[in-house]
Amino acid sequence: MKRAQNKGLAEIHIHNLRDYTDDKHKTVDDYAFGGGAGMVMKIEPIARCIDQLKSERHYDEVIYMSPDGELLDQPMANRMSSLKNILILCGHYKGVDERVREHYITREISVGDYVLSGGELGAAILSDAIIRLIPGVLSDETSALSDSFQDGLVAPPVYTRPAEFNGWKVPDVLLSGHEANIEKWRYEKAVERTLQRRPGLMNESD
Numbered sequence: 194m195k196r197a198q199n200k201g202l203a204e205i206h207i208h209n210l211r212d213y214t215d216d217k218h219k220t221v222d223d224y225a226f227g228g229g230a231g232m233v234m235k236i237e238p239i240a241r242c243i244d245q246l247k248s249e250r251h252y253d254e255v256i257y258m259s260p261d262g263e264l265l266d267q268p269m270a271n272r273m274s275s276l277k278n279i280l281i282l283c284g285h286y287k288g289v290d291e292r293v294r295e296h297y298i299t300r301e302i303s304v305g306d307y308v309l310s311g312g313e314l315g316a317a318i319l320s321d322a323i324i325r326l327i328p329g330v331l332s333d334e335t336s337a338l339s340d341s342f343q344d345g346l347v348a349p350p351v352y353t354r355p356a357e358f359n360g361w362k363v364p365d366v367l368l369s370g371h372e373a374n375i376e377k378w379r380y381e382k383a384v385e386r387t388l389q390r391r392p393g394l395m396n397e398s399d
Contacts, residue, residue, distance in 0.1 A: 194320060194321055194324050194325075196330060197324045197325075197327060197330045200329060200330070202324075202327050202328075202329050202330055203324045203327060203330070205320065208242055208246070210234075210238045210239060210242055211238070212242075213237075213238040213239075213241040213242045213245070214237070214238045215237070220235070221234055221235055221238050222234050222235060222285075222286050223235055225287065229287075230287070231286055231287030231288075232286040232287055233286060233287050233288060233289065233290055234284070234285060234286060234288065234289040234290060234293075235290060236289075236290040236292050236293050239282065239289060239290075239293050239297070240293070240297065243255065243280065243282075243297050246280060247280075250278055251277075251278060252278045252279065252280045253276040253277055253278055253279060254273070254276060254279050254280070254299050254300050255280045255282070255297055255298055255299045255300070256279060256280065256281045256282065256298070256299070256300050256301070256302055256319070257281075257282045257284060257289070257293070257294060257298040257300075257301045257302075257312075258281060258282070258283055258284055258301075258302060258303070258304070258312035258315035258316050258319070259284055259288070259294075259301045259302070259303060259312070260303050260306070260307070260308050261301070261303065262300075262301030262302045262303040263300065263301060263302055263303065264302075264303050264304075264305070264306075265302050265303065265304050265318070265319060265322065267322075269302075270319075270322040270323050270326060271326060273323050274323045274324075274326035274327055276323075279323070281312075281316045281319065281320070282297075282298065282312070283311055283312030283313045283315070283316050284311065284312040285310075285311040285312065302315075302319060303315070304318045304319065344383075345394055345395075345397070346383040346384060346386075346387045346394065347383060347386050347387045347390060347391055347394070348383060348386075349378075349379040349380075349382035349383040349386060350382055350386070352364070352367060356368060364378065366378045
């Protein structure tokens with residue numbers, strides 16, 4: 194992401210919700226109506242922040258990072274990399290006031306079926322997955338096209354020099370220089386590895 198920013202290909206701005214509070218303690222959370230454990234992020238500072246930002250520019254998506262959101266995958270990252278402006282709200286505590294989700298959020302995204310202390314890490318993961326796909330960010334743009342999940346498969350094994358170490362040899366086909374055979378080998382290994390490690394991906398592609 195730093196390379197993308199240095200090249201002027203992406204801008205990342207972080208907004209502190211405490212700057213949008215109106216009390217001396219800069220309170221952004223409160224107890225849940227109806228009781229229960231955990232604090233809830235208040236609607237007022239979130240609404241003020243989003244309203245202010247939307248008055249300055251158009252946002253293609255206003256995203257809330259949440260464990261029960263749509264699961265982030267490569268096709269989603271591919272599609273979102275073509276968007277111009279994205280606003281990401283990081284959840285915290287027990288969550289945000291449901292009215293934020295009902296009236297401000299256009300999309301809810303999860304980075305996995307687990308819970309983090311806050312949405313900041315999820316937002317960083319989402320940002321990285323998207324920004325690395327912007328043309329010019331990677332030094333070798335074809336690298337992103339051969340990543341795991343781009344074709345519905347996990348990536349095949351990769352090797353580098355030396356060709357032999359401790360008697361462990363790189364497969365002969367990779368040293369052959371025969372491009373068609375190499376691509377065939379890589380595809381077969383990708384399918385094999387996907388079936389072994391992530392068989393659900395094969396079912397999704399059916």
